[in-house]
Amino acid sequence: MTKVAIWCRHAQDNLIAVGKNIPWHIKSDSEFFLDVVRGCNVVMGRLTYETLPNRTIPDCKIFVLTSDYTYKVSDKANHFAASDVRDFKDFPEDLYIAGGAKVYEAFLSGGAKLLPDIVVDCVYDGDILPNLKGEKIDISACMPILAKKYIKVAENQVDGVTRRMLIRRGEFVDQAVMRKILTLMQN
Numbered sequence: 724m725t726k727v728a729i730w731c732r733h734a735q736d737n738l739i740a741v742g743k744n745i746p747w748h749i750k751s752d753s754e755f756f757l758d759v760v761r762g763c764n765v766v767m768g769r770l771t772y773e774t775l776p777n778r779t780i781p782d783c784k785i786f787v788l789t790s791d792y793t794y795k796v797s798d799k800a801n802h803f804a805a806s807d808v809r810d811f812k813d814f815p816e817d818l819y820i821a822g823g824a825k826v827y828e829a830f831l832s833g834g835a836k837l838l839p840d841i842v843v844d845c846v847y848d849g850d851i852l853p854n855l856k857g858e859k860i861d862i863s864a865c866m867p868i869l870a871k872k873y874i875k876v877a878e879n880q881v882d883g884v885t886r887r888m889l890i891r892r893g894e895f896v897d898q899a900v901m902r903k904i905l906t907l908m909q910n
């Protein structure tokens with residue numbers, strides 16, 4: 724089944740967060756993310772999960788990566804703690820990979836069965852919000868893999884964010900998933 728990584732990174736430095744914050748507020752970008760993952764399975768790290776409003780994304784099943792075997796999710800029916808990224812190798816449905824940095828890295832460098840079929844690479848080229856506290860988190864480690872293993876099949880720009888759809892070089896990619904993302908990119 725299809726694996727899709729989706730992120731919004733800053734153009735100059737591949738920053739995705741400063742501490743618990745995404746260092747820009749672009750409504751259309753947040754809405755685009757929610758539209759892409761709507762009704763789908765999403766995997767993310769514990770810290771990203773804990774930044775979600777009410778620790779949830781409506782209509783999604785969320786898999787929270789954590790080493791804490793006693794971790795309590797906010798919605799036991801739809802959210803699940805997971806301790807090993809390798810458990811997603813043969814995931815039986817489409818899966819959307821939603822960060823943070825170590826989670827993107829784990830999937831992109833985890834071998835053929837974890838490597839996303841599609842990357843929705845959103846790049847923001849504006850100013851970063853000032854005075855945010857916390858560690859700067861970037862996904863520069865993923866960039867050589869993107870350059871080597873993916874080709875761009877679509878690109879557009881909305882509110883200062885360039886959205887690119889990349890697919891794995893030389894691999895069959897599910898047309899229905901591609902079409903869904905393309906349609907949402909064009910809205």
Ligand SMILES: NC(=O)c1ccc[n+]([C@@H]2O[C@H](COP(=O)([O-])OP(=O)(O)OC[C@H]3O[C@@H](n4cnc5c(N)ncnc54)[C@H](OP(=O)(O)O)[C@@H]3O)[C@@H](O)[C@H]2O)c1
Nearest residue numbers: 730731739740743744768769770771788789790822823824
């Ligand atoms: N701009 C964007 O597109 C974007 C996307 C996603 C997130 N973000 C932002 O990024 C920030 C959080 O990112 P982050 O990189 O600091 O943290 P994160 O990846 O969301 O969470 C890190 C935690 O996830 C668990 N984890 C990660 N990889 C694991 C693995 N392979 N196996 C088991 N557990 C694993 C660990 O939890 P334990 O400590 O419990 O073991 C780890 O401490 C937030 O500010 C969020 O808003 C931005």
